[in-house]
Amino acid sequence: MPTTSSPYPIGTPGVAWGPAEVATWRSLQIRQRSYDADVLTVIERLRERFDMVEYGVLDYALDRYPLFAIKSRDWRDELPTVLVTGGVHGYETSGVHGALQFVDQHAENYAGRVNLIVAPCVSPWAYERIHRWNMHAVDPNRSFFDDSPAPESAALMRLVAPFRDRARVHVDLHETTDSDESEFRPALAARDGAPYEPGEIPDGFYLVDDSEHPQPEFQQAIIAAVAKITHIAPADVRGEIIGSPMVAPGVIRYPLKQLGLCASITNAPYKSTTEVYPDSPRATPEQCNAAQVAAVCAAIDFALERPEPR
Template sequence: MTNDAPYPIGTPGHPWGDAEVATWLSRQTVQRSYAADVLSVIETFRSRFDVSEYGRLEYTPDSYALFAIESRDWRDELPIVLVTGGVHGYETSGVHGALQFIDQQMSRYAGRVNIIVAPCVSPWAYERIHRWNAKALDPNRSFRDDSPAQESAALMHLVAPIRDRVLMHIDLHETTDTDESEFRPALAARDGIAYEPDEIPDGFYLVDDSENPQPEFQQAVIAAVAKVTHIAPADERGEIIGSPMVAPGVIEYSLKKLGLCARITDAPYVTTTEVYPDSPRATPEQCNAAQVAAVGAAIDFALAQVGKV
């Protein structure tokens, strides 16, 4: 579809009902395999880390086991960090960056910090390369009590016992060209509102918590990622994707108010990464590497604040 054409489902100005959601669902097709791309990799971690099933998505006839990978040498006196990927299933480097961090970097923190990684929060959407779940809900607007999204509820249940002990949480995302060509027009149609086009930033950026901003933490992550790929500049309005740029490559959202994943714990240090995989200046390998660099820098900074380096 083009940005000036009406979305092909629903009536402009009227929110979707069950019939429109059913029509939308009928158009979603499997384009890649969670089992082949994700579960097969997780299996290779079992000799080094603890792997546990923390939930299961049931979208008849499909069923998806959800897995977390944790430090094997877990010690209660150590701080805890949380890494999440694939909350939006179509954001590929969020998933594969999390898996690469486990494989390449997680062992070097053994004995210094407890790490939990949930690399693919939304496997139904991963397979269909979509932002929403099978009920046309955005999991990353659904991290709240009595969540209507299975994906969000399962992750919240996983972290509930430790939510007040987490030192740092980094949530791995992408901003893609399809945000403007498909997902934001679909959102406007679903909610019965007018679609207003915006610019897609070319480069990596972070989303800080406006209720608890940590500028030094964010800049430490930006500095590490800048060695791997380019950082998104502000647009002519001084904004990145509609929000003021408060520091190079950083914007702020009210994470808890919006029901975003990055605020599911009480961690003092939180951030959401945003990689731009459609840039002519970046490759898929760079995008994954940027996510790995972001996770490492975030952990290193947080540990330095508690003297655990």
């Protein structure tokens, strides 16, 4: 793993990558787990209870990945629609497994109350290689905009388009890991020919709200539910979490649409990006999955109990 004292092993410092550097980077990405075994087999088991939508296919050289969303069987257009996404960054494991666990354990509790659509693994190539980027060294979670360079992002936007303006809730499940500092941020700096500036990984769960349309009570309802499962990240000495001011316990804000983030793809009034910290000695994989599940349930419950904000 690169460190702050040595340059990233691909490319020339200060020079953005070209096709040769991307090809070198890609050659080093080794499949470490199976999308078919970990995700598609679970989806197949859920098929008896839910509808499945194949919303795209990624054809990546020798790798072909069908993209699936799980959908309420009792879908009714007059009901509020809830979107849950996981695995936009494939290496963020609890986002994928938390989404699947939510469907298996809780989705039927909302039958007849909301329309649910869950895309549990948006970026399967990266899931298998435990990486942030797709095959082309593109970050899907900075690519949710027209003419997206990431086919994963483009496919999800096509799926969401018919109900984009009718969605009530969107929860996008993520993790912040120690590897963000040891690998992914140094790689990003090298790819873009920029200097690497070390950051600090927060110890605990936090949320990202939309700075353009903040919903502080909604975010705090999620934080309260998750705090029963795992610890909430404190602010650092500057009062920040990953470089952004903490606006409430465990909450920061980003301009979601401006940054091309997944949580911007609907006009849902209630939206949040979760960030679990799986590398904490105080958290187990089971807790991380459960925290994601608790966040989704709290988000839906809050939206059902309150009128839609204007």
